[in-house]
Amino acid sequence: MQLALVNEKKLEAFPKGRGFCPICGAEAIAKCGPRVMHHWAHLRKRNCDPWWENETPWHREWKNRFPLECREVSHVAEDGEIHRADIKTPTGIVIEVQHSSMTDAERISREEFYKNLVWVIDGSVFKDNFDIYHMLPDPRSELAQDLVWSKAKRHMHGANTGIFFRLSEAVEEYPEVTKSTLRGGRIHGIYDIEEEVTESYNGYHQYDWVRPRKTWLDANCPVYIDFGDEYLVKLEIYDESSLKCIRLVSKLKFVHDAMTESDAKNIATRFYPINKGQP
Numbered sequence: 001m002q003l004a005l006v007n008e009k010k011l012e013a014f015p016k017g018r019g020f021c022p023i024c025g026a027e028a029i030a031k032c033g034p035r036v037m038h039h040w041a042h043l044r045k046r047n048c049d050p051w052w053e054n055e056t057p058w059h060r061e062w063k064n065r066f067p068l069e070c071r072e073v074s075h076v077a078e079d080g081e082i083h084r085a086d087i088k089t090p091t092g093i094v095i096e097v098q099h100s101s102m103t104d105a106e107r108i109s110r111e112e113f114y115k116n117l118v119w120v121i122d123g124s125v126f127k128d129n130f131d132i133y134h135m136l137p138d139p140r141s142e143l144a145q146d147l148v149w150s151k152a153k154r155h156m157h158g159a160n161t162g163i164f165f166r167l168s169e170a171v172e173e174y175p176e177v178t179k180s181t182l183r184g185g186r187i188h189g190i191y192d193i194e195e196e197v198t199e200s201y202n203g204y205h206q207y208d209w210v211r212p213r214k215t216w217l218d219a220n221c222p223v224y225i226d227f228g229d230e231y232l233v234k235l236e237i238y239d240e241s242s243l244k245c246i247r248l249v250s251k252l253k254f255v256h257d258a259m260t261e262s263d264a265k266n267i268a269t270r271f272y273p274i275n276k277g278q279p
C-alpha cells in the first residue's frame with residue numbers, strides 16, 4: 001500500500017517508517033529499498049484486504065493524479081465488510097485501477113460493494129489486440145440518428161474505414177424498421193459524409209478488440225482503458241443498433257470530472273472549461 005497511518009495521519013512510506021494499516025490496524029513497516037517502489041507492508045501477516053492487488057508503478061501513477069486524501073480510502077458496507085478503494089473522490093466516486101484480469105464474479109462483487117464506481121484498466125498488455133478505427137459522429141447529433149453503421153472488425157477492410165445504411169432509406173421500403181431491426185439496404189461509405197462526421201466528432205470511434213477480456217464488456221460500471229496515451233479509451237454502446245464503440249476522453253478531463261461530478265456515470269458527459277495550468 002502507498003499510505004499508512006502514522007500518528008493518525010495517512011503518510012507515504014519513509015525510510016525506517018513504522019505505522020498502522022488503515023484497514024485492520026495492524027503494524028505496518030515502510031519498504032524503501034533503492035530498487036523498490038516505496039510502499040508499506042504489514043509487519044506480520046499478509047495483506048488484510050483480499051481484493052488488494054500488488055501495486056505496480058502504473059497503479060501508483062494513477063493514485064498520484066489525485067490528492068493524497070483521496071488515495072487508498074477505506075470503505076465500509078452496511079454489514080461491516082471493509083475494503084480499501086484505490087481512489088475515492090470528495091464527491092463520492094470510487095475509482096478502481098485494475099492491472100490484472102478479473103473474473104465476472106470478482107468484478108460484480110466490487111461493483112455491488114462500491115456502487116458509484118468507475119474502472120480504469122491497464123491496457124498495455126492487450127494493446128496489440130485492440131484496434132481503433134474511423135470516427136463516428138456524436139451519437140446525439142442529428143446526423144447520427146439516420147445512420148446505422150456496420151461493425152468494424154480486424155481484416156474487414158470495408159467496415160474498418162466506415163460503411164453505413166440510412167434509416168430514412170430503409171423506412172421507405174419497410175415503414176416499421178428501426179435502428180435495432182435494420183439489417184441491410186443501400187450501402188454508403190463514410191467518404192460521402194466525411195465533413196459532416198468531422199464536424200460533429202466528439203471522441204467516438206469504431207473499434208475491434210480481438211480476444212477481449214469479456215468481463216469489461218459486461219461491466220455495469222463505466223470502464224476506461226489506459227493504453228499509456230494522453231487519452232483514455234472508454235467502452236460504450238453507440239446507439240439502439242447496439243453497436244459497440246469507444247470514446248476517447250482526455251485523462252485531464254477524466255480526473256477533473258471525477259473530482260467534480262457526483263455520479264460515476266456522468267464523468268465526461270458535460271463540458272467544463274479546464275484550466276490546464278492547474279494540477
Ligand SMILES: [Zn+2]
Binds near residue numbers: 042048
Ligand atoms: Zn491491514
